[in-house]
Amino acid sequence: MSSTQVSSTPVQVAAPSNTLTTSIGRKVFMAITGFLLFGWLVGHMIGNLQIFLGQDKLNAYALTLKHLASVIWIVRIVMLAVISIHVFYGITLWLRNRASRPVKYVKEATVQATLASRTMIWTGLGLFLFIVYHLLHYTFIVTNPQYADLHDSLGRHDVYSMVILGFQNYLISIVYIVAMFCLSYHLSHALASFLQTLGWNKTEVQPLIKKIGYTVATLMFLGFSSIPIAVLLGIVTLPGGGH
Amino acid sequence: MNLTLYVWRQKNAQDKGHMETYEARDVSPHMSFLEMLDVVNEQLLLDGKEPIAFDHDCREGICGMCSMTINGIPHGPEKGTTVCQLHMRHFHDGDKIYIEPWRARAFPVVKDLIVDRTAFDRIMQAGGFISVNTGGTPDANTIPISKKAADTAMDAAACIGCGACVAACKNASAMLFVSAKVSHLVNLPQGKIEAAERVRKMVAQMDKEGFGNCTNYDECEAVCPKEIPVKFIAQMNREFLKAKFKK
Amino acid sequence: MKLDSKIPSGPLAEKWTKHKFDLKLVSPANKRKYKIIIVGTGLAGGSAAATLAELGYNVSVFCYQDSPRRAHSIAAQGGINAAKNYQNDGDSVWRLFYDTIKGGDFRSREANTYRLAEVSSNIIDQCVAQGVPFAREYGGLLANRSFGGAQVSRTFYARGQTGQQLLLGAYSALSRQIGKGQVKMFPRSEMLELVVVDGHAKGIVVRNMITGEITSHSADAIVLATGGYGNVFYLSTNAKGCNVTAAYRAYKQGALFANPCYTQIHPTCIPKSGDYQSKLTLMSESLRNDGRIWVPKKKGDTRPPNEIPEDERDYYLERKYPSFGNLAPRDISSRSAKEVCDEGRGVGETGQGVYLDFSDAIKRLGEDVIRDRYGNLFQMYERITGEDPYKVPMRIYPASHYTMGGLWVDYNLESNIPGLFVIGEANFSDHGANRLGASALMQGLADGYFVLPYTIGNYLARAGYGPPGTDHAEFKRGESEAQNKIKKLLSINGKRSADSFHRELGNIMWEYCGMARNEAGLKKALELIPALREEFWQNVKVAGENEELNQSLELAGRVADFLEFAEIMCWDALTREESCGAHFREEYQTEEGEALRNDKKYAYVSCWEYKGVGAKPELHKEPLEFENVELATRSYK
């Protein structure tokens, strides 16, 4: 008798499931780690926006962070773990999902899934590459070692100038702006999605949640990209004789 | 009207399968989609060819047997409509129509447009029930149930188990189906007693069957012939998390 | 043949209690030694399988769909009756019993019908415990609606999907037992033969619908829950796969077929739109509360309905039945619709339809009220016809819907073949000549949850366990019979599809053995059917081979059985020279055209015994005795 026909054997239920290994468990990890990343980015963005307050404020902020080195390192390690989990599960889930439909439709169609939702892995991977670059660029100052020698009049590391010098390069600015678009596109799906994943959805308020998600995602884009754009447009400029 | 059909033909589970082209002539706009296929099949039969195999039974949108993807959309373009209730007046002369089976690893093709959906049954067998035996139950009015709860349970219970949600999901995920059952039962006092155990078992079985994972595309909700909303998926996620903290 | 209905003695209200006590029991430790086969997973089969497995029996279950959840019970819309008297409107077991037996035009057994009413309450309790989301009032208690043929509100419902919800309840109970390994489930399996060993039903022969493999299965008792044969008319509200095959093959093995001519034609279905039509869709009867039924007075009037002035319309039900009007019972409204269409006054492209017009109600109550009451039905109508019933009157026409006839069973639901039990629509037991709305679901679940589990134990305890091996000669005979039939069907290679034969048979049955029957017509049908059958076996074309999923072969097998079965129906209708319930013989009517029952001569169950294909079956009579109710005449003037 064909195996597809008889469902006679008692169902072998996998031992009451471990949250980590089930599909929903993984998703919950995606959601929590994604939200932590988001929270961290909001903080990061607010910090960065201090550039509009001038050289002194930003460099002072940077110095404060430097003095908190041990805390910063803890945060960094946590964030590294968080992003590793997010990326690892993101990729494994994506692979599993692809394998769930081994034969594709000849004629594909989409009714209401947004492009953002369908490109999460690509915006995510784009972000990942960007983060690596970004760390090398501004955090560890590997790509442009000359930034390391920038100091302001108080002898602090001149983060302010470093940022402006960096973004005066069109190519770098474009990379950042594109990356921030990826981020906000990623978030435009992710923000409503993570609530759904964690079990929060009311049909009546769902459109509102989605709107809020889009708005926040857009604000993130505007907030982050305003810096390279402002630099390119000459709104924020190097302090006179800033070395 | 005249139509060109591109239909998936596959002799059996082992066969690789391919698309074939058929012309459907003089299709009446009053026909249902399945009746249009009946006419094509009658001609194929009389021409000595194999008719196209497809699942169907009640032909009134409730048994959940009919299952085909039309131009990439499970059950075709009409919202909230099974393919057996889809009528040809929604198509136009000269249309090219692609007809394919549900596509999912957990739903292997049996023949042509027919797939094996017993994975759904196994998920139900794993825990989709309230464990009461026949007899000895209290009077039906012993436990009052708010109208709201009963209505919500009914919204979820309306699922016909056709599998369109899986077919539409880019990840071939069965979350809408499983969540409809979980939500149906957990919204009723009778179903709360086994809530934690049920959701654990059903999710474990769902994973074992090889369905994909939900990434909140909401495609399932868009094609569901009973328009079951994805809020039930959220409810299942919630129940699952609750179950985690219960021993 | 002596037919023993095994009705227990004693007062009506105590028969079942007494009987349950008298039945032999199988001890709990021994139950697992017994094997039971159940064919069908509708309300009857699904509930029986779950319950028997819970009791500890080993159960094997078969159905032709890909999942037990898809049995045709799923399509029932309206509701399920129960004598709960939650509405405090004077309902009681006795009243439900009386309404049912009267609705059946006094052609069912008092004891069976009473038992049905008696266990009806338990069904609702059971379903609620399983999580069936019945409609509720704001206070949290169960809601009821009223249904045709009753003056109390006793119908429980779950929106317009009552059958679905009840079936999902039974299916989940069944799933639980499958998960435990107590039930072996065989979906996509069609029963082709019943196997009788030493006079007892001991097994079935089944075709695996995916591989074509023919296998035998043996058991200590066999239960058929295979539904009704309404598809003998080709067009019906039944699912495409509904068939008479299982019941008919049992009949060929000696089981008696009872009252085959009692077939219910439902008045409010969406009419057919062309020759390609494959099935008809029911529109709830409740529409007749606000819709007015009419046809043009003139023959062949092709004007659109809104251009036909009021005085050129014939509101024929209101004219003929002034007090019940559009709410006349199912059989009467169906027949009247046929009459006016036969006169050439039918509407729509085919002329087979009458208007169900809501314009007055919309004027009186406003579109919103109508939308609130019937919105989903209007939507369904629009989906199928493409017409907006808020603007254009609906077109409706009667269609085959339910079959009261079925295999004969005694009070234990056991057929005349020991060990063969028949439950649900497949048996003939409780509805007499006409079924009331919302009582088929009740019967299916009563049989499966609360009657069969007791009565089958009685048989098993007496017969003992240990079914014969499937290598027994009778199984081999059954297998080769099934195989030969398949081979024959595949070898004819004629010029017509099985479907076209089925349509033609449907036309014959609809014309001569449908809503109204007469001697000449039935005799004509008895000539036409064998001729059509003859042609079928010469000229049918079946594609493909047996060893694969082959839908044209499945269909041909079912049509072949309908082609034989249709004859018994006609014989039954011909010999029942009275009009009762859904069986209307034109010769037997009152001057006003109402059904004329003949209790003196026909107060019996007609039980037909197989005598060979094409040969007239032999009629046995089980007299119906009425000790508790008085046989009255139904009047709806």
Ligand SMILES: Cc1cc2nc3c(=O)[nH]c(=O)nc-3n(C[C@H](O)[C@H](O)[C@H](O)COP(=O)(O)OP(=O)(O)OC[C@H]3O[C@@H](n4cnc5c(N)ncnc54)[C@H](O)[C@@H]3O)c2cc1C
């Ligand atoms: C459109 C519609 C609406 C209705 N509405 C109502 C209502 O509101 N209230 C009410 O009381 N009644 C209603 N009825 C009637 C009621 O639904 C049926 O009478 C009842 O559900 C029959 O149940 P069953 O279990 O006997 O058979 P079914 O549910 O028909 O099940 C038959 C089973 O037998 C199996 N089977 C059949 N043949 C074979 C074979 N050869 N081999 C293997 N398996 C086989 C099938 O797979 C299926 O599982 C309605 C009927 C229809 C058609």
Ligand code: HEM
């Ligand atoms: C640092 C910035 C990032 C933030 C703020 C972020 C945030 C989020 C959030 C909140 C979600 C929603 C989770 C849910 O639906 O429940 C999500 C989903 C996702 N993320 Fe990220 N993410 C980031 C980086 C990445 C990276 C680097 C990847 C690379 C693989 C990635 C891949 C994904 C994928 C594939 C999903 C969809 C998963 C699913 O819905 O199942 N993300 N992200």
Ligand code: FES
């Ligand atoms: S055939 Fe039953 S839902 Fe389409």
